[in-house]
Amino acid sequence: MQKREEWSSKLGFILAASGSAIGLGNIWRFPYITGANGGGAFVLIYLICVFVVAFPVMIVELVIGRKAKKNPVGAFKTIAPGSKWWIIGALGVIAGFGILSYYSVVAGWTLAYIIKAVSGGLTNSSVNPAEIFNNFAKNGVLQVTYLFVFSAFTVFVVIGGIKEGIEKAAKILLPLLFILMLLLIGYVLTLPNAMNGLKFYLIPDFSKVNSHTVLMAMGQAFFSLSLGMGAMITYGSYLPSDDDLFSSAFYVTFFDTLIAILAGFIIFPALGGAPSKSGPSLVFVVLVDVFRKIPFGEIIAIVFFILMAIAALTSTVSLLEVVTSYLIDEKKIERKKAAIGAGFVIALLGIPSALSLGANKFFTKIGFLDKMDFVFGNIFLTFGGLMMCLFVAYKWGLEYFLEHLSEGCEHVGKSHFNNWLKLAIYFICPLAIAVLLLYLLITGES
Numbered sequence: 001m002q003k004r005e006e007w008s009s010k011l012g013f014i015l016a017a018s019g020s021a022i023g024l025g026n027i028w029r030f031p032y033i034t035g036a037n038g039g040g041a042f043v044l045i046y047l048i049c050v051f052v053v054a055f056p057v058m059i060v061e062l063v064i065g066r067k068a069k070k071n072p073v074g075a076f077k078t079i080a081p082g083s084k085w086w087i088i089g090a091l092g093v094i095a096g097f098g099i100l101s102y103y104s105v106v107a108g109w110t111l112a113y114i115i116k117a118v119s120g121g122l123t124n125s126s127v128n129p130a131e132i133f134n135n136f137a138k139n140g141v142l143q144v145t146y147l148f149v150f151s152a153f154t155v156f157v158v159i160g161g162i163k164e165g166i167e168k169a170a171k172i173l174l175p176l177l178f179i180l181m182l183l184l185i186g187y188v189l190t191l192p193n194a195m196n197g198l199k200f201y202l203i204p205d206f207s208k209v210n211s212h213t214v215l216m217a218m219g220q221a222f223f224s225l226s227l228g229m230g231a232m233i234t235y236g237s238y239l240p241s242d243d244d245l246f247s248s249a250f251y252v253t254f255f256d257t258l259i260a261i262l263a264g265f266i267i268f269p270a271l272g273g274a275p276s277k278s279g280p281s282l283v284f285v286v287l288v289d290v291f292r293k294i295p296f297g298e299i300i301a302i303v304f305f306i307l308m309a310i311a312a313l314t315s316t317v318s319l320l321e322v323v324t325s326y327l328i329d330e331k332k333i334e335r336k337k338a339a340i341g342a343g344f345v346i347a348l349l350g351i352p353s354a355l356s357l358g359a360n361k362f363f364t365k366i367g368f369l370d371k372m373d374f375v376f377g378n379i380f381l382t383f384g385g386l387m388m389c390l391f392v393a394y395k396w397g398l399e400y401f402l403e404h405l406s407e408g409c410e411h412v413g414k415s416h417f418n419n420w421l422k423l424a425i426y427f428i429c430p431l432a433i434a435v436l437l438l439y440l441l442i443t444g445e446s
């Protein structure tokens with residue numbers, strides 16, 4: 001059997017996994033959810049959710065993946081042969097299909113906006129930004145075209161494999177993303193109303209906080225860190241046996257959170273206060289309006305949408321890799337065929353989402369894209385995260401889990417470290433996630 005490909009170095013893995021985590025979730029979803037939930041107070045609660053609940057789940061996924069060295073389905077079959085736990089992995093692969101299908105639609109918008117920005121159609125137009133967005137959103141042909149174009153980019157990277165495709169793309173794109181973000185922050189902070197925006201973003205107003213805020217923060221933490229669907233199991237499966245998974249998980253969690261926080265440092269100073277309205281259109285409408293009013297707005301708009309496209313691509317690649325690795329390991333399909341086939345089917349599946357913004361009456365009425373985000377981006381991820389914790393706690397056994405984690409990680413065995421993981425995996429994570437899940441199911445809110 002051919003030896004499983006591995007990342008070329010720890011840095012290579014950290015960049016690739018951070019690339020998965022850093023995406024539209026950070027630059028598009030985080031700012032608008034923060035805007036809708038009272039700014040600073042939400043940010044604080046988000047940070048707690050990330051480090052208390054999501055971080056241990058990240059370690060769990062990486063340990064499962066590295067131990068089994070398989071895709072999510074194969075991983076559960078390897079660690080718990082003869083049991084039904086592989087279904088958790090299968091749900092992860094299905095979530096990969098679901099999330100990628102609508103995520104590629106929004107990713108396609110970033111391409112369209114780069115082109116609009118370059119041609120001057122965004123900043124030099126007499127049409128107002130909301131109308132530009134609506135006209136574009138209800139143009140079915142354009143929506144589907146951009147969906148397929150973005151999917152083709154994703155497939156292209158995944159065909160390249162682990163070292164030459166995913167790792168290489170992340171090594172070039174992530175530093176670029178970081179530099180572009182710093183440049184933009186440097187610039188927006190010089191704008192006249194920047195301080196007002198920063199106040200909204202950084203000074204917590206706890207009067208806006210309720211149970212809903214907390215649960216939104218938790219769902220966002222899972223989505224942003226790519227948890228609950230086996231993306232980290234898959235990326236972990238390409239890690240060498242002696243890697244310190246604790247520090248790897250920490251770096252990825254840290255970078256993802258850093259980029260989300262930095263995205264806020266671009267958007268809120270640019271807005272110059274609390275957003276007038278906050279929703280999925282925050283970046284595509286409200287921000288475009290800002291780009292029109294500020295000096296050098298044309299250039300800033302181009303840079304901003306390139307940055308978003310980059311962030312989206314390193315995430316779509318990880319979503320497709322989950323499905324591709326499943327087809328390679330379990331169905332013995334060659335990488336190139338698997339990536340092209342899966343990419344094509346997923347793009348087809350994205351069509352209803354692409355048409356749900358005005359192009360097609362039926363899909364628009366049911367809000368297909370939002371529904372997909374709710375079912376796959378919330379329910380599937382939180383359920384998956386819960387089941388993975390229960391798997392380690394009650395099926396695999398914490399001792400075996402710790403034994404595997406100890407390879408490369410010197411903290412295992414120290415009583416405060418073991419106690420912390422025990423508390424997190426048996427108690428805090430399952431309980432917190434179960435509450436979130438029940439809430440989502442009962443209220444139907446995302």
Ligand code: PHE
Binds near residue numbers: 226
């Ligand atoms: N974490 C990605 C983002 O923030 C989205 C994603 C979710 C990617 C689940 C892979 C798996 O945009």
